[in-house]
Structures are given as C-alpha cells and as structure tokens.
Amino acid sequence: MNRLSSIGRGALLATLLAASSPAFSQAIVQQPTPNADRLSAQMRILATNPSDLAALIEAGRLSTRLGDPEAAVQFFARAEKVSPADPRVLAGRGSALLAMERPGEALRLFTAAERAGLAASYFAADRGLALDLLGYPTNAQRDYRLALANERDDEVVRRLALSLGITGDARAANQLLDPLLRLNDRAAWRVHACVLAMQGDVAGADKIAAAMLPGFGAQLAPFFRRLPSLAPADRAFAVHFGRLGTTPARIADARLAPAVTPLPRAEAPVAVAAAETAAPAKPARTRRPSARERRAAAAAARRETQARQREAEVAAARKAEADRVAQAAEAARAAEAARAAEAKRVADAARAAEAARTAQAAAAAEQARRAEAERLAEAQRAEQAARTAEAQRLAEAARLADAQRAAAAAAAEEARGAAADAPAQVASAPTPPVAAHSDAAAAAADTTLATIIRNLTIPATELGVAPLPTAAPAPGIAAAATTPAPVAPAPVAPKPEPAKPVPAKAEPKPEPTKAAAKEAKSAKGKAADDDAKTTAKAKAKAAKPDPAKQNPAREWVQVAGGANKADLPKEYRALAAKAPALKGRSAWTTPLRFTNRLLVGPFKTDDEAQAFVNTLKKQGVTGFTWTSEAGQKIEQLPK
Template sequence: MTRAARSIRLSLLLSATLGLVAPALASNAVAQEVAPPPTPNADRLAEQMRILATDPRNVPALLAAGELSARLNDPAAAAGFFARAQALAPGNPRVAAGQAMVMVRAERPGEALRLFALAERGGVAMAPYASDRGLAFDLLGAQPHAEREHRIAMAQGADDETARRFAYSLGISGRTDEAMKVLDPLLRRSDRAAWRARAFILAMNGDAAGADRIAASMMGGVGTALAPFFRRLPSLAPADKAFAVHFGELRRTPSRIADAQVAPPFPAIAPVQVAAAPPPPPQPRARATGSQPVAGSSERGLSARERRTQEAAAARQAAADAEAKRIADARAAEAAEAQRRAEAARLAEQQRLEMERVAEAQRQAEARRLADAERAAQAQREADARAAQERATREADARRAAEAATASAAAPPPPAAPVEVARAPAPEVAPQPAPRQPAPRVGSEDNVIARIMAGITIPASELGVDPLPGRAPEPEPVPAPAAAPAPVVEAAKPKPEPVAKSAAVTKTDPKAKSDPKAKAASKAKPKIDPAKAEPARHWVQVAGGADLKALPRAWKAAVADAPAEFRGKQAWTTPLRFTNRLLAGPFKTATAAQEFVNAIRKKGVESFAWTSEAGQKIEKLPVN
C-alpha cells in the first residue's frame, strides 16, 4: 500500500474531524471570527527561512528548519532540509536525529530508533526528541520505554501534540483514568483532536459505546463509519493499537515486520532516582558539669560507636539494595530483549510462511495460466487447421468448377437437329423438331445449373473464333455450301424416307446460288487462325464479375493488398458465360502462376491458377 493510499485512508478514518477546524484556522476574512491559536513552530520556521534566504548554506538554520517542519507534520519538507544539511555537514549527528524524526512520521519506528541511537552516540542530547522517541517505542510495543520518554517530554513544557501522544500511550497500556487526566485540559478547551483521542482510548479499552457517542457528537458524519474500527481496537496488540490510532493502519505488513528488526536493543530502564533524606542535625552537647557522673561520658562514647555501626550497616544495606536493583533491572532488560527478539523471530517466521504461501499461490496461478494458454493455443491450432482444410477444399471446388465452366464455354454448341423438308412439288410440311439431347451431366448426377447453362450459347465472334460450319454470319439462317442438308421425306406417304445423301449433296437450291449475300460470304478473305493469334497461356484469376466496369476497382483492391507482388503485372479479362474473369499474367509456366498465387494469398488475396485454351480471346483491361 503506498503512502498516498494510507494518507487517504487515514484522512477518512482518523483525521476527518480536522477538516472541521481547518476553516477557522485558514479564514481571516471576517473580523468577528475568533483569532487562531498561536503557532510558535510556524513562526520559528519563518524565521529560519529568512536566515536561509540570505545564507542557503547555513547548517544550523537547515537543521532547525527541518526539525520545525517535522513538528508541523511536513516530513517531505523536513527530509529536504536534512538532505541539504547532510550534504554540507556529513558528520553532524543532529542530521541523524532529524532524519529519525522523519522516519517516525513515515511509519518506520525501528529505523527511527536506530538513527536516534546513532545521534546519541554522537553526543546529541535526546531530551528535545523525547516525544518522537516515545512514539517510536509505542509503535514497537515497548510501553515502559515509551512512557519514560513521554514523561521526559511532558516535563519540558509539553505542547498539545505531546500531551495527546502521552495520553495515547497510557491508553494503550490500559491506564484509561491517567490518560483522561492528561487529556482533561485539552478537552476543556474543546480540542477536537483530544476528543478524538478520548474516543479511541475508550474504544481500545472496551468502551465502544462511549466511543460511538463521542464520534456521533464530535466527528460529524463520519462517526457511524468508525464503529467497526472501534470494535476491532481492543483485540489488537499494543504495537498494532499504536499504528491504528496514529496512522490508521490495522494490518501488520511485511514492511512493518522488516522495520521492527532494524531497531537496536532497547536500553535498560534506569531506576527512578530518589533524593536521599538528609541526616538529622547534630544535637548540641551540654557542657559537662562536675555533678554529672563519669558514666555519662562512657554512654556518649557507646552511642557514637553504635551510630557509626548503624551507619555502616545502613550503607551496606543500601549498596546491597542498589546491587539487587541493578541485577533485577538487568534481568528485566534481558528478558525484555529476549521477548523482543522472540517476537521478531516469530514475526519473521510468519512473514516467511506468508511469503511462501504467496509464492505457492503465484506458482499455481502461473501454472493454471500456462495450461489455459496451451489449451487456447491448441484450440487455435486446430481451428486454423480446420479453416485451412476448408479453404483448400473450397478453392479446389472453385478451381474444378471454373475449369468445368471454361471447358463448357470453349466447347462448340451441339449440332442442329435434322429437319424434315417437304419434297417439291408437294406442299411444304412444317418442320418437325428433333428430340432434344439429354442434358449434360456433371459428375454422376444431373446439375440444374448445367442444364440452364446448356441452353445458353455465346456467339463465336465474342469468343474470338471463326463461326462453326453450318452457321452463317447473318442473323437469318442461310445454308452454307458445305453443309449437308437434312433428309427429305415425301408429304403424301405416312412413312417418309430420307433422300440419299449423295443426291442431296448434288442438288442445291437455286435461290442460294443467286443470293448476293452468299456470294459475298464465299468471296470473304480467310481469317487468321485463332489458335495462333490466341495461344494457350497461363494466368492467375484474382476476381470475376458480370459488370466489366467494376473489374478495375477489383484489380486496384488486389494491388493495394499486395503491391510488391503485382508490380509490373497487367490486368486482363475474358468472358465466362454470363460473367467475366479478371486475370493477371500471362506467366511462362503453370508453376510460375501457382507461385504467384501462393505469394498473393499470403497477403489475403484469394486467387487460383488458370490456363486458357488456344484460340480463346484475352483482352487487356484498362484500370486507370
């Protein structure tokens, strides 16, 4: 958890009431408002800042400014001042003491006590830092040491913050009455922070109802939100209570455990020095008279010896008591140190176990993630394989369909059925249509599309080949000279017999001889062989469509997807029944065409190789 997050949580849980008094401290626009309380620390900080403005390298001013900033709860500014002082005077022990003040406010009491001990060894008096040292001991659960430091701070003229810290320390120790006596002067002045401290002290000692009443009356709308916090306080350890009431931290984090191990051994608590009672003043001796017996002087001498003996015995007893006290204190300190080390070891073991649990959970989570990723990858590979297989199947089907369609388009139309013509001079008989040939079959089953397409013929001129024999170039059918006439039957007979083929060949229609169009056709120049003009070539079909105007856009789209592969390639087109092919090429070999297909397919352009037949007309397609 970051420092900012803890500050936000602390402001919500613990310091919400400070916002109620902030306007009174910040507002000076209305003259009738009560004057804010004096701020001696802020005034002294302003004085040090004036010194630093004229002398930025003044180390005492930097140290004083850092300590005052820390007491004003601005640890970031304090750390900056101490860093500058450290750079100017690296061996100054006051820098360590100031950094310890910052560490206490940064929730690192162990590091703070280490720095305080370093400063103390350097000769810095610890009395001015007693309040911060007491708070550090509270945060580590060392209540006797904390109480001693707080009492030292209180004896030096405590401010409000020092009094509240002392009250918290007494409350953590379970001494509620003493804590309330320390808070009483602040409560009489309606110090809201003191009322908050009173609520927390009551809660941590089991009086959650009393804490709720104070929260409801003094903490505004956040009072009810603190009820769960109040009820959890009594179950916490002393160090956890201190972190809860000072920083709002209820959870013992690994960083806290690590910081506690940095703390130096706690010093033995010295016994309270009690002033020795002065000896009674010597009684004036009466002047001896002659009437007094001699035995009086022996009694006085005996009393002196007894007094010396008693004094010696008292001295020996005092020394023995002092030695016993020293030994007891040393043993208590050793026991406390052993307890602290045992607690630190227990916390370290707990942290180790927690880290092992976290590491194991992370390993299991990573294993699950890898297993899930492997399953997802396997599923993706299987899906890709299925998609590739389906795509290959579709492309093969499309290639076979295109080749079948191309073969059907290039095949000559079926010959016309024979027509029976009436014999002259008998009257003409209506031609009888011959039975239609069965529809072509695709594979082993009839194909409806093939039957429809069988009735569609493409003119030879559009295919770029010569007209087939028996079909004149004119719209009206004119029999060609070389065409064999259909067999003729007699109209009078019920079973007409066809005329012999030889006779039909020698007998011609006189109208056909005199027809000028037929003469022009017979005199027409012979055409170039289509097989030589349009030889068989290898192409790659990249698109198709019935609208020739849309083919340039399709070509540009394919070029945009694979510009490098289409560089230098020309667009061509050829009709395919009721649609048109969009071709790239020609290629020298079928292998080169297939390599081009593989190259542009990687760029997302669907295509297939195709070989045109000899005589099939292929035209360039303008794309600009």
Template sequence: MNRFPSIGRGALLATLLVASTPALAQAIVQQPTPNADRLSAQMRILATSPNDIAALIEAGRLSTRLGDPEAAVQFFARADKVVPGDARVMAGRASALLAMERPGEALRLFTAAERAGMPVSTFAADRGLAYDLLGYPTNAQRDYRLALANEQDDEVTRRLALSLGITGDVRAANQLLDPLLRQNDRPAWRAHACVLAMQGDAAGADRIAATMLPGFGAQLAPFFRRLQSLSPADRAFAVHFGRLGSTPARLADARLAPPITPAPRAQAPVAVAAVVAQPAQPTRKLSARERRAARREIEARQREAELAAARKAEADRVAQVAEAARAAEAARAAEAARLAEAARVAAATRAAQDAAAEAARREHAERLAQAARAAEAARVAEAQRLAEAARLADAQRAAVAAEAQEARSVAAAAPVPAAAAPTPPAPARSDAAATATDTTLATIIRNLTIPATELGVRPPPSAAPAPAAPVATAPVEPEPSAREREAADKAARDKAAADRAAKDKAAADKAAKDKATKATAAKKAAAEKAAKAKAKLDPAKQEPARQWVQVAGGANKADLPKAYRALSTKSAALKGRSTWTAPLRATNRLLVGPFKTDGEAQAFVNTLAKQGLSAFVWSSEPGQKIEQLPK
C-alpha cells in the first residue's frame, strides 16, 4: 500500500498530464477515495469533540495525503494548542510543510520530533526528501533505505531512484526502477526519464516522454536539457516540484534548516544483491593473512570512496551556497539600484517643485514691491503738492496783509477833503503775480469801511449817527491760478494711481492666498488619492485573513452553485447563506462564511454534522482571493 503520497505532485510532467485531460482530472477529484472517507470520519469526530488530539493529528495527515497541506497545517496548529510539544504533531506538520516546498523548516521540525522521542523510521521517507531538496542526497538515500527496510513502498522507491540519479548512480537507479517499469508504472517511467536527463541523455528522456506521455515530448525537451547543468538541490526541486530556478523564498527557507553533516555515500542494496547473484569465479583458497589484507584493502577503498563522496557532497553544497549568495547579492544590488533611481527621481521632482515655488514667491514679492513703490511715489507726490499749495497760500496771505497795511498807512497820512478824493490808479505791473495781488488788494479796499471819527469828520447835527458798517472778517478766497489747477490735477491723478496700486496689491494678495489655498488642497487631495491607490493595490487590505467552513469541492467551478443547492436540501443551516470559492490546484473549494472567529466557524461545522453533513474549518491567508458564487 502506498502510504506516502507523491509530494512532488506539482512536478512539470504531472502538471502537464492533469492539464491535458480536464475531464479526467475532474473525475479523479470527484471520485471517492479511502483517504477521503477516513478524513470524513475524523471530521465527524471533531464535530462532537473539537479537541480530540488523535482526530486532529489523523485529519492533518490525511489532508497532506489528499494534497491539501494548508488545511493540514491548520489541523496541526489546533493540535499543538491542545497538546504543546507533541512529537507526532511536529512530525505531521513537517510533512505538510514539505508538501508546501519548505524543506528547511520541515527538517527543523523533524529534528525536534526525533529529539522528543519519535522513531525516525516513521518519517524517514519525508525527511529523506527534505535532505534531497536541501542538496544532501547521500543523507536522503540513507533515510529512504531506512524507510524501505520497514516497509516496501513504490513512492519511496521512486524517490530513492531519483536521488541516486542526482548523484550520478544511473545503474543503481535503473535497477531500482526496473520492477516498476515492467508493471508499466507511469511515475516510474517519469523518474527514469529524469534520471537519464540528469546524466546528459536528453534524447533518451525525449523517447520515453514521446512513448509514455504522447503529445508532450516537444514541450518537455527544454526541461530535460536543463537538468544536467543544475546543482543537486535544484535537480531535486526540478524532478519533484517542476521548479527550474532558485527564489528568495527558497533561500530564506534553506536558512531555517539545522546544521547538516553530509553522510558518506553507501552502496545501494540492489547493487550489492546484483554482485552477490553473480557466479563466483574459481579461485584458490586464500590464507587468513591474505584474507585480512584483502579485507583491509577493500575497507580502505570503501573509506576512500566514502571520503570522496563526502568531499563531493560538501563541494556541491558550497557551490550551492555560493550560488545562493551570488543570487542574493545580485538581488540586493538590483534593489539598491532601484532605490537609488527612485531617490534620484524623487530628488529631481522635489528640486523642480522647489524651483517653481521659489519662482512664484519671487514673482509675488516683485508685484508687492512694485505696488509699494507706486504707493510711496503717490504719497510723496501728494505731500509735495500739499506743501506747494500751503507755500502759495502763505505767500498770498502775506502779500494781502502787506498791501492792507500800506493802504492804511497812506490813508492815515493823507489830508481828508470834504469829498472823497478819487483813488489814484496803482502803478502797472507786468507779471501775473503782481496782477493777482492788485486784484486782491482792490477787492479788499472796495469792501473796507473807515469810520468818520478816524477821518476827523463829524456827522450832520440833524441826522442820527449812521451805524458803522461791519468790517468783513472772513478771508477772501483768491481765484486759483493755472499752476495751482495743474498741481491739483496732478494730485488727483496721483491719488487715483495710489488707489489703483492699493487695489492691485489687495487683488494680488488675494490671488496669492487663493493660489496657496488651492495648492494646499491639491496636495491634500493627491495624498489622499495616493493613500487610496496604495490601499487598493495592497491585496492584504482588500482580502484579509478570514474564517470559512468548507462544505464541498470540485474541479468545475460552474457546477459549485448546483452542488450547494443540492446540499441545502439536506441541511436547513445552509439555506439563505452566501457561497464562495477558492482555488486548490486542480479543484476548487466550496465555502460558506466568512465567520468572525474560529469558534463560530466550528460551531457551524457542529450544526452541519448534526444535520448529517461533514465539513471543516478553513482559514484564508491575507491577500488570498476569495470569489463569491452566484446563487
């Protein structure tokens, strides 16, 4: 019985086989298997006893064998909470991690399980594969032989043959595969083709692919031709998982492995059997001394062969580590170049933004300075106009006062006749200022009334004394000259210019303020848009980790709603709930949920179990796409 499922189910050849016959793949997925029946039985136990440690461990092992290592890891995590440090849990989780292409972490758990007292023979087949994937084929071959000593298993036999092919022992590998090839075992033929390709016989591998895998020979030819140039670890990943090249995740996982001592190369049991089966050649009987010498020589040769194998394995491991270091260094250099380019672009962008902001600031400052200069010029012009007007007014008042004083002096000194003598005409003046002064003086004299007592004349006796005429005290406003009018016009124009400059300055200040407000709003909007875009691109935010209940599965996603409707007729708890799906290699999960907690999901599983349906709790990873199905 094949107790160990093909961990290398993701290998290139197996993938091509499944992809070539989707109807056959669907039939295989949907066909009941003993392991699936046993898993359903364990799920029924867990529905009534969620903390049953034996059921949790068995459910994890069966999930790994059925090709669902993610669910297996969750079962073992629940088991570890019930019984922390259980060796069975550590070994089972290690096998699940190995199926997820994480041999370094798996080997660390296998070592912990061995220290906890678990026999190595129970997990030797999977630990051997972990050694192969980490580049230690001689250690892997030792574990494979230990597993085969306990129980013969076709999958372990194929793994041992592939490991012998990795180390170049084609004859031993072919002897192991020969019984399976005679039974027309297709996985054995695939292993045989890979062994030939690893030793440079790509043509022979092509013939096997063309015969046993018709239609895929041309597609597999590039794969076969690359196997010979790969390191031991890369060869193992290629023939078991179809991976042609190292990744950062693989390198990180390899660093989790505990220290490994390369095992010496041992002679395969099949090769020994072949030697024993050969007819003995007639020879003379050797003496005890000769037999001891021959035995010592054979032992010395074996030690030399073992040392050579160990040195080769160590050299291969050093080469693999060096290659990994070169790949990591190249990745670091590429990342550093990317970051430097991003920093340069960011610096150039910031410099351009700063230059634009500085130019805008200078332009605004220049407009403000121009407005200030225009306002200052208007203020100075207005002050000069007012000063000139005040000076002219003072000069005019002084001239009027002097003329009035002169007139009074003349009037007091001259004899007063009975009738008023005519006023002699004033001497003519040629300039405009003299004309303006004469006009002002004449106006004052015409309005001036001198009392009779001051002139020595008494009023007539029969007449009442005439009331004295009031002396005008209000200042006489002179008629403005052309120069004054021009100065007034200039002052008005300057004031209008100052008003316009003030309005322009206010408008410029408001425009600058509006521009700054708009720039701030634009930056804020851009930051919000970038944050939204970043959140939109982050798959972990769009698809967080959630709890689901898997009720069924199938290869054809379009048939899942129909299958769910059929289940709903059997269980009232399923009616009215939304259904979802997530891919699982060649099939798809049929999910119900999401649930807020693991306990709520388990309670729903228990409800379904009471209604005769088996289901189990499944947790999606952050960023994993879960698609809702139509009703």
C-alpha cells in the first residue's frame, strides 16, 4: 500500500491525516474514553453468559470504535452463531471491515442489513464513510446528515466536513467545523487543514499544521500539494487513512460493492433580501452576461468535463486493474490447488511406501524370530539327546563296574574258601605231595574265578537298553545262561599209603609250614579289608544326598544365553527394562556346552510357561519353554 512513505513523510502524515479516526486520535491525545469502560462492562457480562447476544454485539461495536476491528470480527462471529438472522450482526461486521479499509465489502453488508429490516440510522455514519471511500461523496453526505439527525456526534461532523471538502464546498465545511474550532478541537483543526489543501490553499494548510505540530508543518507540504489533483475516492482514502494512490487490494474490494446511484450535488441555499411592502414590485430585467462571466463559465464547464474524463479514466483503470487482480487471483488459486493436489499425491505415495517398508520389515523380523526360536529349539533337542546318551553310557559303565567288582569279590571269597581247606589236606599227607596239592588248589581257584566271570550276565533292564528280539530259549539253556556253571572240585592228589609202624619208635606227625600259615593269614586279612572298604562305600553312598531330590525336573522359560556367566545379570536387567513382565522375577542359569542359559521360572506347568512366552512376545522379547532334567543343577543369578 502506498502510505505517506511514498513522499518521505509516512509517520508524521499518518499522525495528521488519521486524526478523524477515533482510535488514532485517542492514541495520540491519550485521553480517557468511556468506550473502554463500556467494553469492560460488556466483557463482565460475557464472562457470566458467553452467549449473551446483546453483549456480543455491543462488544463488537465498541471494539471497532476503539480501533480493534479484528477483535470486533470475532465478537460478531460469535453473535452470528447465537442468532444468524440478526441484521445488527451484519451491520457490525460491515463497520469492522470498514475500519480494516475494505469499504466495498462493508457497503455490501450494510445493504444486506437494511434489506433485513434494520433502520439505516443504525449504521448511517459508517455507510457514509464507505460511500466516500468508494467515490460517492454526495451519497455519503446524505447518510452523515441522517446520522446527525438521529444523534449528534463530533466524529460524524468531522466526516461530513471532509466530505464537503472533497466535493469543493469549503464554506459549508468550515461552517460545520466552526463550533469545534472554537473549542480548540485538534482533530477539527486537522480536518480544516485538509479542507483548505483540497481547495488549493496549501499555504493556509501549512499554517495550521505548523500551529498544531510545531517543527513538522513544512514536512506535510508535499502531501497538501497532492490533494487537489486526486479523484474523490483517492482524496477520501488520503484524508481518512493517509494513503495515496490506488492498490490492487482497493480495486478488488471496490468490485465487491453493490451498485450505487450517484445523487446530484445539493445547491447551497440563496439568501434573498426582504423588500419593502410599500414599494411596488419591479419586473426583473434580463441581463446579458459579460465576457468575463462567459469565460468563467466556459472554464468551469471545461473543468467539469475534464473532471468527468478523469473519473472515467480512473474507473476504467480500476476495472482493468480489478480484472487483472481477479485473473491473477484465479491463477494463484489454480496453482495453489495444483500444488495441494501434487503434495497430497506425494504424501499418499510416501505413506504407502512407508507402510510397505514397515510391513516388509515386520515380516522379516517375524521370520528372523521364528528362525531363531527354531534354532534354539533344535539346539535344545540336540543337547537333550546328548545328555540322555551320556547318562545312559555312564549308567551302563557304572553297572558294568559294579558287576565286575561283585564277580571279583565272589571269586576272591571262593578262593579264600578253597585256601582254607588246603592246610587240612596237607597235614594228613607226606611232605612231598603237599606242594603238588597246593599247586592244584591254586589252579582250581583260577579256574573257578574264570568260570564265574565268563558266565556273568547283566540284565538288559539294568543297562538301560531294550532286549533284542530273539526266540525263547529252551528251559535248559535259559537255566544255563542265568545260573553259573557248577564249580568242578579241585583234583586231590592220591594219598600215599601210610608206612608200617615201627615197633621201636613211632614217626612224629608233620606240622604245617610257616609259609603256608603266613599265606593263609594274609588272605584272611585282605578279605577283611575288602569287606571293610565295601561297607564304607555303601555307607558313604547312603549318606550322599540324592541330586534328583535337590533339583527335580522343572519347567523354565529361556530368554537369552551367553558365554560369559558374569554378563547374564546385566542382560536380564536390559530385558526387564523392555518387558515389564520380567520385573519382580528371579533370573537363573545353567551351563549349555560352551555357553550358559538365561532362565526365568520355575513354572508349575508347561502351559503356564508357554503363556509367559506369549506375554513376553507381546512386549517385544522372544523366548521358549525348556524342561530341566531331574538332578540338573540350576543356579540363581544375583539381581
């Protein structure tokens, strides 16, 4: 907008020319106004009842008078929701738009309010200003007079004086301003300066500006010199809003105004002197105009013609500019619609691509989780099978060792029994056959021990394997398989015939040798030691606690694993921070080949463990159920 900055006097000129606006005048003079108090009262009413129609309308009108049209528009919008058909709302919105320099829209709303039945005197003062700004000063003067007939308002008087100055009637304007000038109304003095400038009296306008604003009057001279050459509408915008020249926004707004029929200019009343009643009336004589008068009339006609031509040119320019602005606005709207459509298309494509990526990532993650769970389950099954095979192997080896020890003990017992019988036979035989008898006893003992070991059979049930499917043996064969073969008696050397007694001297009875006695004593001691060791082992085995009772088979949920046992508590805390279901539960661990399991539990049943796995999955943590064997040690981790 072409404010006064176009002539280098923007701020000062706005101060002078906007004096007719009550909000601007109050901002300059800083005088208290009752409108603010009345607005405060209406706001208190609205605080109690936000839907009070009268308070909303009055608050909007007062906001407009106080120079806050934006707030006024908000109040009228709320009032329209309460009563959409109230014409006062239309008139109030028109006044607010007028304060926002949109007279075309304001005049349209005033016309709609009048058609809805609202009296024109309600908005006559503001409609008069709208007509002035649109270039219809005579129509505006009629509305100003209508408003003054209803209620005298100094602001309306100043507006009427400016309108008379626009049409060139400076005398009538000064007559209206005279009472206010006598009261030293500064706003009236500013209006008076503008009226003088519009009539070409720039010097008089400068004197008033110098008196009202000492030190700044000379800076307003360029503006005063521009006023006489402006069209009526441009003059109105200049003296009311301080704006020089037309703008696309003004032209577009003017196209929104309804059609207005210009009123003829009212002629000033002519004062006729009173004639004496006694003097007879003389017939009027027709006087021929002088050459000077004819030249003046011709000049006035030329000026009128030129003024009309200028108005026509301005109207044509306004129309062309309005068409151009409308076309530009339409093109801008089309471009904006195209941009919005393209942006929507791009956004939809981006959302679809993002959804596809998200679905693909979720599918990949789910597949990875399933593969990991299957791998862990397979590892668990392999580990379980390996443990079972190892347990069976160890059990078989232990049973074989026990059986061998039992067979050895039986063979030793048999040998001791055979050795115990040997001395008696030696005592009754001569010395040479004794050695042969001892060798035969040892050979018999070896043969007996070999026979026992060879015929030893361990049942398949004790070895932990299923018996082979074979045909049932004959009773005799089965008995031979399960019953040890009879031990053949050791061959006894033939007793030598006793010598005939000698009458003279009887031969003494031979005694057992020291070596044989020592061997028999050693065999008995060894047997006693073996019995003592066997008894001690049996007692120790009975006193040793059963691992299966201390660690029975239980149900667990494995959530992770790791080679370093010390890092498992930290890993569990990280999982608990992600899954609330882990909080408050204890963490356990057990070795798994070269790594360690991270367990949660124990659980009463496999179904309860699986339900906990499902809960963890919903919270973003994967796991699977696992059953510990009886006797397998499970260690609790520190928190």
